[in-house]
Structure formats: structure tokens, C-alpha cells
Amino acid sequence: MNYAAGRIPFEFEREDLAKVVRETMERRDTNIVGGNISIKVKDEKGNPFYVMTPTMMSEAYLGHLSPEQILVIEPHTRKIVSGVGKLTREINMHEAVYDANPEIKCVFHSHADQSMFWATSGLNMPNVTEATQKLKGIRTLEWHPMCTEELAQYVAGEITKLGDKALRNGFLLNSHGTLFTSGGANMDPLTALHKSLADVDITEWNAKVAYRQTVLQQNGQLDGYYSEGVKIGTWQDVLNGEALYNEKTLQAVNGD
Template sequence: MFRQPETALRRALLSFARLTYERHLLVGLDGNLSVKLGDAAVLCTRAGCHKGMLADDDLVVIDRTGRKLRGRGEPTSEMAMHLACYDARPDVEAVVHAHPPTCVAFTVAGVSMAQCVLPEVVLTIGSIPTLEYQRTGTEALARLVGDAVHSHDAVMMDRHGAVCVGRDLLEAFCRLETMEHTAKVLLAARQLGQVRELPAHEAASLRALGLARYGGPPSALPGHCQSCSGCGRPSAEGLAKAAGFSVARITGGGSA
């Protein structure tokens, strides 16, 4: 796998950290970002830094156990959560954790964002589960997030914030932006009337199309989405029939 040199990844991490602040996806000292430097090292934001005024010396290099290798200050207190995401899936190269306000409000109100409503979200991100409350910075929270990332590219933590993963920082950041945009659309829909979910057959077709076109989202894999029973949690065969693809293309197996 090609990876950019550390200097380029540092510039990217600084840029996306500032964007999370400028786009009102976090405030003050909230949130943290990280990106793999290789199979054995991770570049992350240090604890207690303002993401809108981030500088190069606010970045810390750690190993895959969380031990600091280089940098000023200490790694973010939520580094265990980032490492759990990397351990969960080898394709994850970057993790962005922020506190998008509308998304967080949904968790405080006890309202799920897991419905299949917007086609582009079903197609590219899939379902967005809300994880049960765990105290920030704990191993319990890290385990919970790591388990969820096995099946999802974006998750909400109750009363806390969002975790988005990607093959690079851009992909993880775009998923974060999409989550907050989706929450705003759902909120407006609830204020105007009611949220109308996509028909079950269309949701299944979009999931299958996402797998065939992009290789994801992982929540579209048979048995991975546990967010609701709206589409009957279809089997591989059901997904394939809905979208007109072979089971092999969906599951990554041989020819069907």
C-alpha cells in the first residue's frame, strides 16, 4: 500500500484538524485526529490542543501500543479508541473524532440516525449506529468503538460525538461532514413533518450497489447491519437479487 511521506501527512492532519473547527464540527479543545505513518506508527494530535490553531509541534508520533515515540506533550487521551479502530480493520488509515453538534443532539434526545433516508448516505456510509454511553477516554469506550468499526465507517457515541474512519484523512473527514449534514436534514424533516424512510427494497438495492461500486460500506455486508429491521437484514442472495448482482460481487467470493 502506498503511503504519503510523513511531511505530507503532517500537513494534511493540520489542514483537516482546522477544517473540523472551521466547519463547526468541534469547539475549543474537543476532538482528535490520527493517521497511520506505517504499520507500526501513528501520527496524532496531542492532548489539550485547539484544533483551529493547530501547529506542527502539536502532533505526536506513537507506536501501535500507544507509547510515545516523538513529539511535544502527550498523545490525546482518547488514543486507545483510535488504536482500536486501526486494530479492527487493516484498511483503516485515518481516524477523525469530533463533536458535531446536531449529531450529538440526536444522541442526547435518544433519536436514532440509523434510518435509511438519504440515498447517498445509504450508498456510501451505510447505517450510522449510536453506541451506548461509556465514559470518555476509557478502555471500555475504545472496545465498544473498535467492535462497531468492524461493521461501520461512521458511528455516534451517546452524549459524546462521532468517530469516522477512512482510507485517508479526506475520506474520514468527508464522512464526518456527511453525518452532520444528514443530522441537519433529519432535524429539519422532523420539524416540517415526518421522516420518510426509503422503501426496504430500495435501501437493499443501494446497499448492494455500494458494495459493488465501492467495496463498501461494511454495514451493507450480510448480517453486519443491526441498526433496524427495516429491510429485513437481507441475506447476500437477497441483496444480490435486489440490485441485479451476483453474490460473489457482494461477498468478495469467487464466481457465483
């Protein structure tokens, strides 16, 4: 990598990611044991690298990271080519996701506050708010131990099944948190990073609203989940494993 004397490689990307980590903490989109975020970048020769948060980004550093603490990692060798932090054990999941769909530019894993209810229940989160409809179904994946190759390969398999949907998607990791992916062949990595931050934030609001609609159903005040004036399903559908969202209005917006 070539860069001006006295400057760090991928400085702008590392500055931006450090800001996103702080914003994620302040919005309660993760908790003190953190999560991890990465983007896939290329140098001037087209060589790929991961720009990634270090381990203990929240617990040790309280989400206040300097650009120098953000790591630049060589894919597959997992060599840290720049950065003073230590590599998270979750690198295997990030790497597996990027390998499963090379157009993904951001992998965003957090321990989001409201979403954790649905993640620990093993149930898919009903998608009811207008802002989250383009995420379509918000599924809770099967449980696999965190930081393991088993989890990494399982998630990669689920990403592969999604095809292009993986370029804007949100999964719930059972008992572990959220996993958002963003990208596209022509999408800048920082655009993907900001899209994933937005998606985790709007999904947090959706998690709260969906829970309250669930309570209203149990109390007999609603007969199902409602989104944009449309009944999209019921609590029984959720128990049956469906990932509810407003397919009708989404099709109308997309024109298909």
C-alpha cells in the first residue's frame, strides 16, 4: 500500500468507522460487550483488505476508538497490516460472509438492545414499520456457538441462499445479536457501512413496535400484525416460523 509519509493507510475509512462505533454505542445499537464491524476495501492496485474494529471495542474502549485502533487486515492470512488493536475472534464470520458474496461491502454485527428479545426467543421478528420493509423477512438463525468456525460456515451458507438479497439484509443471531450486510458491485464501502448502521437502528425501532403489537394481540386488542394499513399475519404465523413483512406494499413500491 502506498500512502503519504506520516499518514495511516485507509485513514478516511478508519476515521469513519471509529465514528460509527461511537454512534452505535450512543444509540444503544450495541451493548458493552460490543460486537464487531468491518468493511471491505481495495488499495490503489485493487488488492482487497478488511478495515475492521478491534476486539473489546466496547468493553475496553467504551466505543471511543481512534482511527489508529481500527485494523487493516489482509484477507485469509488475517495478517494485521496496520492498526494497534487486536483481532477479534469473530473474523472468521466476517471473512466467510465476504467469501460467500463478494459484492458485500459491510458486515455489521452488534448486540442490539430491542432486537435481542427476538434473537433469544428463536422467533422471526415481524417486520411492521414502513422504514424496514425493504429488509423483507427478518429471520432468527439457528443457534451456533459464537466465534466458531461452525457459526461462520452456517452464516455463510445462509448468505449464499439469499443471493442479491444479501446486499441489504438483516439476520438475528440466536441469543447473540444482529448481523447486517450491505453492498453492491458499485457501492462504496463507506456507503455500505452507513446503510448498515441505518438498518440496525430502524430494526431496533421495529423490534419494539413488533413486540407491542404482540402484546396487544395477547390482550385481544389486535387480531394480527399491521403494517402500512395491511394485516400481514398473526402471532400464530410467527410461532409457525414465518418471517412476516408487507409483501403487497413492497411489490407496489418496487413495481413487480
